[in-house]
Amino acid sequence: MLHILIGLIILDFVIGRTLSILNATYDTKPVPESIRDIYSDEKRERQVRFAQVGRRFSWIHNSFGTLAIILMILLGGYRLLDELIHGWCNVIESPLLNAIIMAVLFFLVLSILSRILNLPFDIYHTFGIMKDFGFNKTTPKIFTLDIFKSIGLNILITTLILAAVVSIYMQIPDWFWLLAWAIVSGFSLFMSYFYSQLIVPLFNKxxxxxxxxxxxxxxxxxxxxxxxxxxxxxxxxxxxxxxxxxxxxxxxxxxxxxxxxxxxxxxTTDEITAVLAHEIGHYRHHHTLKSITISLITSLLMFYLLGITLKYNLCAGALGCVASFHVNMYFFYTLYTPIETLLSLVGNALSRKHEYQADNYTKQCGVAEAQITALKKLSGNSLSNPTPHPAFVFFHYSHPTLVDRINNLR
Ligand SMILES: [Zn+2]
CATH class of the missing domain: 3.30.2010.10 (Metalloproteases ("zincins"), catalytic domain)
Structure with a gap:
């Protein structure tokens, strides 16, 4: 099982890097006729430079992250943390409370550790790359506050969810997958309903x-x-x-x-109207509800598989840890990566279809031409890649390419 875990982590890295290499080979392709007006030779050169710097950054960042996880597994870092937490929580008498606190500590220590290790990368990305290309407007103060707010939010949500799922696991293990799914789904429905009222105001007005x-x-x-x-x-x-x-x-x-x-x-006003028509198109086609329904179904599958992982102690055993809910749950996500990747391919394909439907609504409203100029401006201003590799689009794009959207709008 240990080999499978490490194999999956490496496979994920290799797929990501291969797609990145394929995408880079398309940098020399000519910009398609229909969008050549927004990419002058000079701008194309700038866009390719932006893409190259971004790719180099993600190579280093990804390699570092993957290596850190593999070393943590091989050198027994996760086992050591688990043993430490068991030691700290020895004094808690109630087995339920003990399990909840251990799970919360295990997840939070790892997530804060990963935050700290990723911090230099985040700083370089924001104040190096994004600033050099004129995109960044964040000040060190906003950047720091954002980190603390998101850590606070992470602690709150992790604690609430783990307290609920660990309680279910300890009391009704046979029906864990179904009950935990129901609770987590209820929570995420609540969060997506109140997202604009609860989460956004923490960061934006x-x-x-x-x-x-x-x-x-x-x-x-x-x-x-x-x-x-x-x-x-x-x-x-x-x-x-x-x-x-x-x-x-x-x-x-x-x-x-x-x-x-x-x-x-x-x-311009006409272009904003067109973008708005596109967003209303999403509403008219009930895209939010459709996406929520699909994610409820796929998370049911995920919880079912998590139930099996817990029952047979698949991950903790492989890492040499005692059978514990939190270690199994933490590494379950790695086991789940291949399914997650397949589901995200389906999800992205569906999302691209939704984008076409929303764009079609701008046609119905008679503002398709303004939508085309709006999309061109937005893509040009953000230096988005005018010639992405089809495999990269298939894997990663939740929106069709600019050229495909223009063809559809015409
Ligand atoms: Zn859209």
């Missing part, structure tokens, strides 16, 4: 779209789709980066379209 030209321009569009103007917000994303975006989130009464302030800065 969202303000309802102000009176003015843009609000007037989209009134007609919104009216036709029974989407309310009150559900459109602008977010101050310009405090972190110049990258522009818009998204649709939530469902039912909590549905919301969020436009980045950078999007409003970079696009």
């Amino acid at each position: 969202q303000t309802p779209l102000q009176e003015g030209e843009l609000r007037e321009a989209i009134k007609g569009l919104v009216g036709k789709s029974n989407f309310s103007l009150r559900d459109i917000y602008v977010m101050d994303s310009s405090k972190r980066s110049t990258i522009a975006n818009a998204y649709f989130t939530g469902f039912g009464r909590r549905r919301r379209i969020v436009l980045y302030d950078t999007l409003i800065e970079q696009l």
Whole structure:
């Protein structure tokens, strides 16, 4: 089993790196005719440089991460941590409380350790690469606060979820997979329903779209789709980066379209209207609910397999640890990687289909040409790759390529 675990980690690394090499071979391809206007020779050169720097960075980052995990396994780092935690928790008498605290400690120590090891990479990415190419606007203060907020959030969510699933495992082990799935699914439904109210405000300010030209321009569009103007917000994303975006989130009464302030800065009123029509397209096609349903089904499979892993002590045994819930659960994710990869291929294909459907809605609204110029500007401004390798697109792209989207819109 140890060999399988290490083999899977290496396989994942090799697939990622192979796709990256394939993608690099497409850097010399000519930019397709339909988007040549946004990639002058000089800009293409700059974009290729950006891609190369990013690839070099992810090679180093990925190799470091993979090596660190393999060394931790081979040198007994995980076993040592598990033994230490067992020692610390010896004094707790209640077996349930003991199991919960051990699980929480095991997960949190590893996640904070990984945060610390990744910190130099994050700093270099934000204040080196992104700054050099003019994308970064984060200050060291915002960057530091973000880290602390996300660690706090991580501690809270990890503790809540582990307390629930460990309790179920200790009390009703036979039905663990089903009950744990129900609890975790309920929690993630709650989080996605209240995402804009609970999570986003920790990091960004969202303000309802102000009176003015843009609000007037989209009134007609919104009216036709029974989407309310009150559900459109602008977010101050310009405090972190110049990258522009818009998204649709939530469902039912909590549905919301969020436009980045950078999007409003970079696009004309007609183009913003088109982007908004695209987001309303997602709403009209119930894409959020469809994605949630699919993730509920796939996570049922995941919990079923996790139940088997726990029952037969597949991971902890392989690492030389005593049978413990947390070690098995922590390494289950590695065992699950091949299935996760297959599911993400299906998920990305479905997401690309949803993007076409949302784009088709902009056609129905008669704003397809503005959507094309909006997409071109956004891609050009973010130096996105105009010639990605098809295999890379198949594996990693949740959106169709710019050229494919333009062809579809025309
Ligand atoms: Zn979309």
